[in-house]
Amino acid sequence: SGPFDENKVQSWYAAGFFSSDVRFQISMNTSFDPDGQIFTLGELVDVNGRILPFYFSTNTRNDKKEEEGKALQSLRVNSRADKETIAVLRNELASITESHSNVKSRLELTEKENAKNTMEMENKMKELKEKVKEDEKNQSAMRKELVKEKNDLIAENQKILADYEKINEANSLEKQENQYTIAALRTELESFAKALGTLQYRFDAILAEKQKVETNSKKMEKKVDELEKKLKDEEKEKRLYIMYRYWRRR
Numbered sequence: 001s002g003p004f005d006e007n008k009v010q011s012w013y014a015a016g017f018f019s020s021d022v023r024f025q026i027s028m029n030t031s032f033d034p035d036g037q038i039f040t041l042g043e044l045v046d047v048n049g050r051i052l053p054f055y056f057s058t059n060t061r062n063d064k065k066e067e068e069g070k071a072l073q074s075l076r077v078n079s080r081a082d083k084e085t086i087a088v089l090r091n092e093l094a095s096i097t098e099s100h101s102n103v104k105s106r107l108e109l110t111e112k113e114n115a116k117n118t119m120e121m122e123n124k125m126k127e128l129k130e131k132v133k134e135d136e137k138n139q140s141a142m143r144k145e146l147v148k149e150k151n152d153l154i155a156e157n158q159k160i161l162a163d164y165e166k167i168n169e170a171n172s173l174e175k176q177e178n179q180y181t182i183a184a185l186r187t188e189l190e191s192f193a194k195a196l197g198t199l200q201y202r203f204d205a206i207l208a209e210k211q212k213v214e215t216n217s218k219k220m221e222k223k224v225d226e227l228e229k230k231l232k233d234e235e236k237e238k239r240l241y242i243m244y245r246y247w248r249r250r
Helices: 006-014 041-048 061-170 172-249
Strands: 023-026 037-040
Touching (some): 061 172
16 A cells, blocks of 8 residues: 655654565655665665665765764653653552552441441341330230220129129118118229229320330431441442542553
């Protein structure tokens, strides 16, 4: 393919794209000459030198050596500049490595703290759930006991009233005395009713304590959810940071 000027071909040669047996058709005119002489890269190096093999000149050999010396000097200057650039890049790499080490240490410390906090929250939640279960069990047993006591009291009072009514019906002579007895029983029933009211108050207090425990349990669950969200966000940041490291290495 071609034609290409000497500058283009020289840049490819400097990049190492050609072997010594590659053949080039050289035109000495400004326009392409299809009948130009053909040289191998090795022959061009022999004629024009290793530095600028594609530049033909009518100068003397000393002038050509001077041009090659200038080219070598330019390469040395570029080499020094490349070394300085490499040194700067090494310093930047060292800074990035140190920063990465600090970030990694902070991430490890955060992971340890989060693991510790998560374990503590799980233990507290477990204790709270066990306490709630125990309270529910105790409340259920107490409720059954209260209902049983109430039913027993009602049944006993109904039986007493029935017995006294039968006595009043059977013995009219003792009616007045029985009336006093009934009044006393009514007073006793009122006392029983007051006792039932006290039991009902205790039962209401237990229900209120249960609601309080359930509210605290919901708050603890909300805190656990927030902590899990925080752990997921930190894991996401960690993955992004790992991807960033991978991209930097490439």
